[in-house]
Amino acid sequence: MMEFTQADVLSVLGTGIKTLVILVGAVLMAALMIPIERRLLGLWQDRYGPNRVGPFGSLQVVADMIKIFFKEDWIPPFADKAVFVVAPAIIMLTSLLAFAVIPFTPTWTVANLNVGVLFLLAMSSLGVYSVIFAGWASDNKYALIGAMRTAAQMISYEVFMGLSLLGVVLLAGSFNLGDIVESQRGLWNVIPQFPAFVIFFIAGCAEIHRAPFDLPEAEQELTAGYHTEYSGMKFGMFFVGEYLGIVLISCLVTVLFFGGWLGPVLPGFVWFFLKAFFFMCFFILLRASTVRPRYDQLMAFGWKILLPIAIVNVAITGAIVVATS
Amino acid sequence: MKNAAQTAFSATSSVLRTIGMTFMHSFRKRETVLYPEEKPYLPPRYRGRIVLTRDPDGAERCVACNLCSVSCPVDCISVVKGEDETGRWYPESFRINFSRCIYCGFCEDACPTYAIQLTPDFEMGEFNRQNMVYEKSDLTISGVGKRPGYNFYRVAGMAVGGKDKGEAENEAKPVNIKTLLP
Numbered sequence A: 001m002m003e004f005t006q007a008d009v010l011s012v013l014g015t016g017i018k019t020l021v022i023l024v025g026a027v028l029m030a031a032l033m034i035p036i037e038r039r040l041l042g043l044w045q046d047r048y049g050p051n052r053v054g055p056f057g058s059l060q061v062v063a064d065m066i067k068i069f070f071k072e073d074w075i076p077p078f079a080d081k082a083v084f085v086v087a088p089a090i091i092m093l094t095s096l097l098a099f100a101v102i103p104f105t106p107t108w109t110v111a112n113l114n115v116g117v118l119f120l121l122a123m124s125s126l127g128v129y130s131v132i133f134a135g136w137a138s139d140n141k142y143a144l145i146g147a148m149r150t151a152a153q154m155i156s157y158e159v160f161m162g163l164s165l166l167g168v169v170l171l172a173g174s175f176n177l178g179d180i181v182e183s184q185r186g187l188w189n190v191i192p193q194f195p196a197f198v199i200f201f202i203a204g205c206a207e208i209h210r211a212p213f214d215l216p217e218a219e220q221e222l223t224a225g226y227h228t229e230y231s232g233m234k235f236g237m238f239f240v241g242e243y244l245g246i247v248l249i250s251c252l253v254t255v256l257f258f259g260g261w262l263g264p265v266l267p268g269f270v271w272f273f274l275k276a277f278f279f280m281c282f283f284i285l286l287r288a289s290t291v292r293p294r295y296d297q298l299m300a301f302g303w304k305i306l307l308p309i310a311i312v313n314v315a316i317t318g319a320i321v322v323a324t325s
Numbered sequence B: 001m002k003n004a005a006q007t008a009f010s011a012t013s014s015v016l017r018t019i020g021m022t023f024m025h026s027f028r029k030r031e032t033v034l035y036p037e038e039k040p041y042l043p044p045r046y047r048g049r050i051v052l053t054r055d056p057d058g059a060e061r062c063v064a065c066n067l068c069s070v071s072c073p074v075d076c077i078s079v080v081k082g083e084d085e086t087g088r089w090y091p092e093s094f095r096i097n098f099s100r101c102i103y104c105g106f107c108e109d110a111c112p113t114y115a116i117q118l119t120p121d122f123e124m125g126e127f128n129r130q131n132m133v134y135e136k137s138d139l140t141i142s143g144v145g146k147r148p149g150y151n152f153y154r155v156a157g158m159a160v161g162g163k164d165k166g167e168a169e170n171e172a173k174p175v176n177i178k179t180l181l182p
C-alpha cells in the first residue's frame, strides 16, 4: 500500500488546476481567434468585419456559439455513424493533448516530458485521423477528396516538420521543450536555425491546413472539404480544432525558435503570450494575402524544395555541433 | 541551375511582397459605410419607396388610368377608378403591395401624369407582412416630387373641371369643322 503524503496530494492538485487552466485557456484563446481573425481580415481588406456585438465585436463569437448550439445536429443517413461522431472529437483531443507539453513559463507545464518534441509530433500526426475519418464516414465525394488531400499533405509535411526540429534539438541537446527554451538564453534559435524556422512555419501551416495550404477544405472546389456533411456543434468542433491548431503552432514557434518565456522586464508569461499572439496574427495575415497552390505544386514544393533544405540544415547543424563540442 | 535560383528568388520575393502589401492595408481608409449610423448618399432617381404626388395646385395628379397597374410586372398595384362631378377621374382606392414590388420603376415610366414616383427611401422593413400593403393615404404626399410645375390637366386637351377644349397651355383653339375658312 502506498502512502500519500500531504505534499503528494498538493502536487497532484496543483497539476490538476494547472491542467484545467491551460485547457480552458487554450480553448478560450482558440475561440477568441475567431473574432480576431474576422476583424483582422476586415482590416486587411479595407472593411470592418463584425463590430456590432459587444465592444469591438468581441461578443460575436458568443452569439455564434449560442447559435451553433441550437442548430440541428444532423447525421446523414448514409454516413458511418460511429466514425462520423468520433472524428471531430479526435481533432480537439489531439490538439488539446499537445498543449500538455508546452512550457508557458518555467513552472507552467502540465507534463515536463523528456521527449516533448516527439510527443508533439505524434499528436499532430494523430490529428490526421480525424480528417480522414470525417471524409470517409461522410460518404460524400467532396469530403473524401478533401480527406485524401489532407492525408497526403499532412503525412508529407510531417516529415519536414520533424526534420526541421532536429536542428533545434541538436542545438539544445535535449527533446525537452523546457530545456530547448533554456538553451536559447544567449541567442534565439531563429537566428542560427533560420531555414528550420521557415520550414517549420510552412509545414505547420500545412499541418493545420490553413491558407495558403487549405486544400483539404478549398471552398471553391470542394464546398467545404472533409466537413461538408457536418453541422451544429460537430462542425463547431472542427472549427475550434482548426483554431486550436493555430494557437498550438504559434506556441510551438515561440517555444522552439523565439525563446518561449525569455525576455527582459516583463514577466515570462506575458512575453510568451505576446510572441505567440504575434504569430497567430501572422497566420491570419498569411490567409489574407497568399493564394492557394495547386495540389501537385504543393507536393512538389514539399518534396523537392523543403525536404532537401531540411536535410542540409540538419547535416550542417550536426557538423557544427560535433565540431564545437 | 541559374534559372532555378532566379525562379526561387522571384517567387519568394513575390510572396513576401504580397504579404507586405496586404499588411500595408492596415493603414488604408476602410470602404465600409457604417450603415445605420451613417446613411449612404442615394441619387434622387434611386428606385425606392413609391409615392403618389400632387400637382402644383395641391390636387391629386393620378387620373386612375390604370397604366401603372398593367405595366407592373408583378401585378402589385391595384387602382379603383372614381369620377367627380366635373368628369375628372381620380383613384377611389390606390393600393401597392410592397412585399411584392420589385422596384423596377415601370409604373413611373408608364404614368402619363407623373403621379406615381419612386423615391430614394428603402427603409421599409416590417415585422408584419400585412403592413407592407400601402393604401392611398400612405402613398400620397403633399409635394410635387421630381416634377415641379407639372399639371396634367393644364397641358392636356381634355375638357374637365371648368377648363374647356382649347384652353390648355400651348393649345390651339379647336378647329371648327363646320366651316371652310382656315
Ligand code: SF4
Pocket: B050, B068, B071, B072, B073, B074, B075, B076, B077, B096, B100, B101, B102, B103, B104, B105, B106, B107, B108
Ligand atoms: S416599381 Fe415595378 S414592381 Fe413596383 S409597383 Fe412599380 S411597376 Fe410594380
Ligand code: SF4
Pocket: B061, B062, B063, B064, B065, B066, B067, B068, B069, B079, B110, B111, B112, B113, B114, B115, B116
Ligand atoms: S398613378 Fe399614373 S399610371 Fe397609375 S393610375 Fe394614376 S395616373 Fe395612371
